[in-house]
Ligand code: SF4
């Protein structure tokens with residue numbers, strides 16, 4: 001096997017990222033008769049179950065800055081974030097006409113209502129609002145969640161026309177454990193040597209995982225890690241290490257990530273594309289898989305604004321730990337305009353950071369933000385102030 | 393607890409008995425709240441949609457509703473400065489203005505509508521039915537008050553049905569978290585018979601409420617089911633469901649409405665009885681509170697009566713048959729939470745609004761889209777088009793905010809309304825379809 005270079009891999013990921021017709025998923029589906037594709041929006045759905053049904057889970061993260069929103073704007077007033085309108089655009093323009101189902105994870109009221117809009121607009125396509133527990137006791141939230149997952153499995157069995165066994169699911173869990181492991185390795189590499197695996201690249205590599213079969217993606221991440229670690233032409237710069245947070249749903253334009261890097265930030269942790277890293281650690285691959293997935297969700301999963309934190313002491317500590325673990329020097333809150341969960345969470349998190357003596361800045365963006373200059377200046381000033389502090 | 397002293401009698405002041413009664417009830421309630429530090433009463437803050445008033449009363453807790461406080465601040469024109477205060481403290485201009493009004497009020501000393509300080513809550517009962525904002529709102533309050541916070545999740549009715557898994561989940565939450573924590577906070581042991589008793593009373597008042605709301609089907613309608621409706625729903629959505637006060641209130645109201653019905657009168661407005669009913673509307677979305685009177689006036693001056701609204705269903709969809717049921721106390725509370733308007737899927741909302749237009753023989757649908765409320769607003773343009781398509785009646789869209797005066801443009805709203813009424817006229821005379 002010939003080794004791939006960083007630029008070859010990133011180019012491929014960029015092509016997948018740019019392709020709003022989801023050609024690779026279309027090809028996957030067309031390759032074998034009877035194949036099905038189930039798509040989902042950010043933040044988290046148990047892709048293992050879709051995989052176990054022999055279907056392709058396809059992540060849809062809005063339209064980005066290359067999609068011209070023509071129809072979508074007729075569905076939303078100006079004061080609602082961009083992702084639902086560009087997702088509608090993808091739908092009504094036929095770009096996702098090959099998918100057999102669409103999942104709307106429970107993140108906020110906008111997605112909640114979008115799930116109903118989708119049902120109205122595409123009545124013949126399976127669509128499901130995927131509710132998750134916000135209470136974390138096994139006997140309460142756990143039982144509810146396993147119930148929801150079992151209902152979903154029944155739907156998948158109906159769509160796929162075949163039974164899904166525990167063995168199928170356990171095998172899929174193993175495949176996703178592997179994928180998460182390599183994603184975590186990628187993040188570890190970036191935290192240790194961010195100049196070798198810049199965030200703008202890591203992001204593209206991650207995004208590829210939303211459209212490719214998971215096995216293929218795992219290999220791609222491995223290839224990237226190998227190529228990036230070996231790269232000798234990427235010198236370390238005098239950048240500051242920051243954690244980026246608030247981007248769990250509507251995705252930033254790629255240029256925004258690049259701009260932050262250009263302004264002197266090494267992004268060493270972030271909440272992009274959380275579905276790929278949501279569960280922390282391996283999920284057991286023996287026993288009752290639905291129970292195991294539920295346990296992982298309840299007791300070892302990422303923390304975002306979309307989740308309720310029952311313990312006041314714990315609130316925000318996920319972020320503080322991310323800062324400590326990656327040796328970051330500050331936090332950048334980047335929230336989508338009009339994003340209630342991110343924007344309401346922000347003041348609480350900022351207070352936690354203040355108490356922990358961690359510097360931060362905050363700005364808003366939209367998936368189609370074009371003007372990067374103000375963000376670059378703000379981030380540049382932030383980086384300078386961090387340096388001043390650490391020099392003092 | 394809760395002695396009921398009725399000083400106004402229906403026969404004395406026929407037209408105003410219910411109003412006086414409600415005023416008394418509210419005054420008493422706020423008094424009970426503000427005197428809690430002296431009386432030792434414990435306070436539970438909770439939300440309106442999916443509130444558990446009957447359960448809260450089982451623990452002798454007084455109910456404080458931050459949304460109602462925000463509405464009161466809006467009506468008293470104080471919310472603007474509260475919102476600014478919260479924004480100065482780092483809250484985004486983009487988020488729900490109820491939250492900022494509440495937080496700003498807290499920052500400025502938490503003075504309630506009776507001019508007295510509202511007590512700090514002993515417990516935050518996060519009954520998460522209306523929207524995700526609730527969840528963050530109470531995380532924000534918990535940070536300040538450092539009191540126990542109980543979380544009750546209501547699964548979203550996305551597929552238009554309540555599944556056994558949903559009900560069981562909620563009942564389990566009641567048994568394992570909500571009730572034990574309320575016992576702990578209050579020091580009162582839970583008594584299910586007491587709950588049954590309150591539920592029975594709730595159902596009684598609910599019957600009358602439905603009767604009143606459905607009088608909107610008459611021509612002319614004796615009630616305005618949006619602006620007037622706000623007053624009608626106050627007791628049942630707030631701190632009074634399950635009390636004798638609420639039963640009395642709705643009894644009075646029913647008598648008043650019946651009187652108007654007999655006389656063929658329209659609704660009572662702030663400027664007196666409404667003259668002629670020219671337009672019958674169904675309204676979707678919350679009202680604006682900072683310019684409430686002005687907003688209402690734009691309707692009654694044109695002879696427009698709101699015969700049904702979705703907002704009067706945020707605290708329960710009783711007209712769809714739900715009643716609190718003493719025989720299935722916890723299941724019934726769960727089903728109540730699951731069924732409130734804000735927990736209903738978009739297709740269900742469309743069905744409801746279309747039904748209202750047909751059943752109440754309305755001329756069309758008006759949507760008041762609230763800038764800072766995604767729960768209601770995201771998707772309303774589709775609702776509008778779909779209802780128009782199904783009913784063949786014209787729909788119109790206006791944009792305001794709940795309690796942020798910066799987003800109420802009287803001239804714009806008035807313009808929109810005027811052209812809407814013209815559209816209705818045209819439609820009636822068959823001169824052209826809705827634009
Ligand atoms: S960006 Fe925020 S408000 Fe918009 S859909 Fe996502 S979570 Fe909801």
Ligand code: SF4
Nearest residue numbers: 488522523525765767
């Ligand atoms: S977002 Fe809407 S439903 Fe939620 S608290 Fe605010 S006004 Fe109420």
